Amino acid sequence: MGVMYRPPNSGQDQGHKMHHKIESACQKGKVTVIMGDFNMQVDWVNNAASGPKEREFIECLQEGVLEQLVMEPTREQAILDLVLCNEPDLIKDLKVREHFGGSDHNVVEFNLQFERKKVESDVKVLQLNKGNYRGMREELMKIDWEQSLVGKTVEQQWQEFLGVIEDTVQRFIPKKRKVIRGEIRQPWLTKEVGECIKAKEKAYNVAKSSGKSEDWEGYKNKPRITKREIRKERINYEGRLASNIRNDSKSFFKYIKNKREAKVDIGPLQNDAGNLVMGDQEIAEELNKYFASVFTVENMSNMPTIQESQGAESNMVAITKEKVLEKLRGLKIGKSLL
Structure with missing residues (x-):
């Protein structure tokens, strides 16, 4: 499966490169689906080319046994956005829908029907909310750490410590199979935004069915209103996350992490x-x-002499439960430093 875009004013060299990519994909002997904006002026109902570039493109598709499945205009009166497949029976419910955002191209939607092999997942995750933490503490208190770590390097000590912790976790925290969730819903997708999207789709379908200028006029403002509503709700959601970062930093950084395009x-x-x-x-x-x-290498052979303090001595250091609780309450849970 692949996506292609051919600029409107592409030269012959770019056309040949595109044909080579299509031919390479078709030679692998597998089901091939290629979609995109090809900017080709072709009468796809009669398979008639309007020029030499279009004729070469049709011949390329015929050599790759690819069938073009979009038969409705996707930009004004032209079919520019194509869906090519060498197994056309696998493409179901292909529809040309309303315009995409502020674009002058229509959305092309389809379902790809294929057999999915059922694979049992062996991935298990810890049920941290059901862990026996009292048992873990009692088990760890029985270990003589000084005896088990003495005479070992830092790396060996770390591996020893890590092994004990991992073994204790395996014994005292149950596991369950990881549930693979379906489509991820955008957190800012509110009921109001959903209603705007549905109203836009309904207005487009009405205008497309009737062909009346007043229906197209009624649809014209729907994409702009929907885009504005989406933008408003996204800004509001991000503003709430930012203002609540002190109390809920995890939600903020989870959202930021999901927005990153590359790791x-x-x-x-x-x-x-x-x-x-x-x-x-x-x-x-x-x-x-x-x-x-x-690091700076200190001269240990020339250490400064520390003079005894002449000030008043204090032999009393008071650490009370109230002072400790006061300091703990002042900790900032969203930061590593005080």
Whole structure:
């Protein structure tokens, strides 16, 4: 499945590149679906080309055994947005709908029917709300950490500690199969926005069926009103998230994370020997080595002499339950620092 766009004033070279891509996709011996705005002036009902570029395009589709399935205008009176498939029976309920946002092109909607293999998921997640945390604490208190960690390197100590924690978690927190949820609903998609979208679709269908100028005039403002309502609700939702970040920072950063288009990982890195380092532990060691190299090396043989303080001494340090609670209440849960 692929999406293509051919600019209106494309030259012959761009046309040949597009034909090559289509031919390559069709040679793989699999079901092929290609859709997009091809900007081709073709009479698709009679398969008649209006020029040499269109004729070459039709020949390319015939060689790839691709059938063009859109038979209604998608921009004014022209069929520019196409759906190509070498198994046309798999394309169901193809409809040319209202304009997309502020675009002068119509939405082309269809269902792709295919057999989905049922695969049982083995992924399990922890049920943290059902964990036996009292049992975990009692189990961890039985461990002599000093005895189990003595004589080991930092990495060995970490692996020992991590192994114990993971084993305890496995024994005291139950698991369940991960539920794969369906379509993700936009959080700002309110009832009012949904009604605007439905009204826009209804007005388009009425105008398309009747062909009357007054119906098209009634539809004209619907996309603009819907776009304005969506923008307003999105701004309101983002404003509520931002204003409540002190009390609910998780929702704010979850929304920001979902808006990111790309997730960039660290690495690979190049070590001193010029080799690429790709493993997580090796990358961490290279970063640690670099950070340690910029530290200031203190001259331990020439330490300053500390003079005894001549001020008043205080032998009384009072730590009360009330003072500790006061400090805890002042912690900012959304930040790592006070």
